[in-house]
Amino acid sequence: MEAIFQFVDEVVEAQRDTYCAIADDIWDHPETRFEEFWSAQRLADALEAEGFQLTRDAGGIPNAFIASVGEGQPVIALLGEFDALAGLSQQAHSAEPTPLTPGANGHGCGHNLLGTAAFAAAVAAKGWLQQHGDSGTLRFYGCPGEEGGSGKTFMVREGLFDDVDAALTWHPEAWAGMFSTRTLANIQAAWRFTGTAAHAANSPHLGRSALDAVTLMTTGSNFLNEHIIEKARVHYAITDTGGVSPNVVQAQAEVLYLIRAPEMADAEQIFARIEKIAQGAALMTETQVSCRFEKACSSYLPNRTLEAAMYQAVCHYGTPAWSDEERAFAAAIRATLSANDINNSLNNIAGTSGEEGKTFARRHRDTLLIDEVAPWAATDNVLRRIHRRRRC
Numbered sequence: 001m002e003a004i005f006q007f008v009d010e011v012v013e014a015q016r017d018t019y020c021a022i023a024d025d026i027w028d029h030p031e032t033r034f035e036e037f038w039s040a041q042r043l044a045d046a047l048e049a050e051g052f053q054l055t056r057d058a059g060g061i062p063n064a065f066i067a068s069v070g071e072g073q074p075v076i077a078l079l080g081e082f083d084a085l086a087g088l089s090q091q092a093h094s095a096e097p098t099p100l101t102p103g104a105n106g107h108g109c110g111h112n113l114l115g116t117a118a119f120a121a122a123v124a125a126k127g128w129l130q131q132h133g134d135s136g137t138l139r140f141y142g143c144p145g146e147e148g149g150s151g152k153t154f155m156v157r158e159g160l161f162d163d164v165d166a167a168l169t170w171h172p173e174a175w176a177g178m179f180s181t182r183t184l185a186n187i188q189a190a191w192r193f194t195g196t197a198a199h200a201a202n203s204p205h206l207g208r209s210a211l212d213a214v215t216l217m218t219t220g221s222n223f224l225n226e227h228i229i230e231k232a233r234v235h236y237a238i239t240d241t242g243g244v245s246p247n248v249v250q251a252q253a254e255v256l257y258l259i260r261a262p263e264m265a266d267a268e269q270i271f272a273r274i275e276k277i278a279q280g281a282a283l284m285t286e287t288q289v290s291c292r293f294e295k296a297c298s299s300y301l302p303n304r305t306l307e308a309a310m311y312q313a314v315c316h317y318g319t320p321a322w323s324d325e326e327r328a329f330a331a332a333i334r335a336t337l338s339a340n341d342i343n344n345s346l347n348n349i350a351g352t353s354g355e356e357g358k359t360f361a362r363r364h365r366d367t368l369l370i371d372e373v374a375p376w377a378a379t380d381n382v383l384r385r386i387h388r389r390r391r392c
Contacts, residue, residue, distance in 0.1 A: 004128065005316050011124040019120045022046060026112035027092065030084030030105035033149035036063045039082040040142055043115055047140055050123050058142075059158030064151060065142040066160065069126050072135040077161065078122050079169035080115035081146045084108075095332035109147065110172030117170065139164070148188065150295035166306060174345040175364075176319050177374030178311050181352045183300035184231070184260040185267045190239065190294065191217065191278045195287040197251035207249025211242050213285040214253040220277035221257070228270055232261040256294075264298050311376045319371050330369050353377045 012019070022042060029038045040063035048054045052067035088106035089099035099106070122140040129136060141160070145151035155161065171179070193214055198207030221234055228234070235258040242250025257274060261267040275291060282289040322330075334342075346361040353360065354377030364370050 001312065001316075005313070007128055007131075008124045011127050012120050015120070015123065018046075019116050022119065023112045023116040024092075026082055026115065027107050030089070030107050030112075031082075032086050032105055033083050033145035033147050034062055034151070036083050036144050039063075039112075039115070040065060040144060043080060043082060043119055043142055046119060047122065050126065052122070052126070052140065059155055059160050061144065061151065061154055061158065063142070063144040064155055064160075067122070067140040067142070068137060069139075070129055070135070070137045072137060074165040075137040075139065075163050076125070077139045077141050077164045077167040078118045078125070079141050079143055079152070079167055080118035081111045081143050081151075081169075082115035083111055083144060083147050083149075085147055093329075095329060096336060111146070113172050114170065115142070121168075141167075148295070150188075150297050153295060153297055166303075168306065168310070173348065175349055175370045175374050176314055177349065177353065178307050178314065178376045179348075179352050180302050180307055180377050182262070182302065184233070184262060185264040185297060185299040186258060186260045187267045187271050187296045188256070188258045188294040189271070190254055190256045190292045191289055192240075192252070192254040192292065193217075193282060193285070193287045193289050195249070195251045195285065198249040200247045200249050204249060208251075208286045209249045210253035210285075210287050211250040213281040213287045213289065214238055214241075214255045216281040216284055217255060217278050220280065221274055224270075224273060224277065228273075229261065229266060232259070232266055232270055234259055234270065234274070262299060264296070267296070307376065315373050318373060319369075322369050322371070327369060334368060349374050 025042055026039045029042075031037065031039050044054055044056060044065045044067065047067035052069050055066045055068070058064045058066045084105045085108045086105055087103055088108035089101050089104035090106045090108070091098040091100055118140065122138065125138050128134070129138060141152075141155065143151045143155065145154075161167065191214075193210035195208035195210040195213065196206065198204060200207070218236055218238070221236065225234060237256050238253070239256050240252060240254035242248075242253045259267050259270050259274065261270060278289050278291065281287075320326075342365070346365060349364075350358040350361040353375045356375035357377060360374055
């Protein structure tokens with residue numbers, strides 16, 4: 001392993017400026033789900049320049065691409081994301097919320113780093129395979145629409161992962177460690193109501209309010225919360241109120257729902273009940289309703305074998321050697337955070353690293369920049385020995 005670690009160090013360091021430039025470029029061109037035309041091309045072109053064979057718009061999905069090198073088994077996939085979030089425009093190097101353009105897109109979740117670091121890993125892995133003549137196929141999957149779009153699920157549907165033996169990814173966080181837990185299955189869909197506009201004072205009896213229907217639907221789903229399993233969640237946002245004039249009976253309105261549950265079967269049952277609530281709201285208001293399915297994801301299952309290998313690497317590399325300037329910038333950012341903001345990050349550690357993670361989170365509650373790797377909730381004694389030997 002030490003030879004591999006040294007090789008990766010050398011390859012990444014040799015192209016550090018390139019990787020930083022790509023991450024900065026994607027930051028400067030924030031694009032939301034399935035609209036990442038510039039960002040996808042930037043990464044795809046960089047991979048092609050490194051000798052990868054490109055398949056663009058893979059599976060007929062806009063901005064999805066696969067960059068491949070090598071042949072035979074195993075087939076290893078590295079997953080890269082690059083989409084931004086709506087409304088999170090932000091000037092770089094500013095600790096305060098300072099949008100470049102108010103209301104515009106921004107990389108609040110660090111996907112400019114996610115895709116770029118996966119690209120760096122792909123270049124290093126390709127170099128190792130070629131230097132040692134090892135068999136196997138390495139692929140970089142450009143995954144669009146991950147923020148609220150579940151782009152990978154559509155890529156899976158098109159068979160793009162059918163022959164993959166293992167897929168690896170990562171995500172920027174406030175701590176270094178393993179995300180070692182299950183996630184909830186989810187379904188996202190929008191319900192749009194269409195009624196009849198009328199003047200709310202002169203002829204309200206002629207109107208059929210789509211906004212009333214949305215209000216009734218959300219009321220119904222709130223009552224439903226008492227009658228679903230404890231670990232399920234039902235979220236919604238009213239995305240279209242129909243207008244801004246209170247003296248008009250609104251003829252159009254829409255609400256977007258996100259349903260989460262431990263298993264897809266649970267989520268599907270809740271979805272069916274939400275659909276009945278929507279139909280009931282339409283019946284009560286004499287409006288029409290249509291449902292627009294957006295995406296669904298099955299629950300994420302941890303892979304302990306891959307986690308063991310990745311954790312060994314994380315422990316080897318540790319955390320960055322923060323400069324005084326970086327620590328000062330972190331202090332300025334921390335001053336803008338609420339106690340809830342800080343707790344949310346620490347809860348991620350506690351929730352994925354077992355009892356040791358809870359202790360770790362408590363110990364670092366007041367730490368400006370966490371400078372040690374978080375514990376991993378491995379259940380096998382051999383894997384625990386890796387942890388102790390590396391003294392993370």
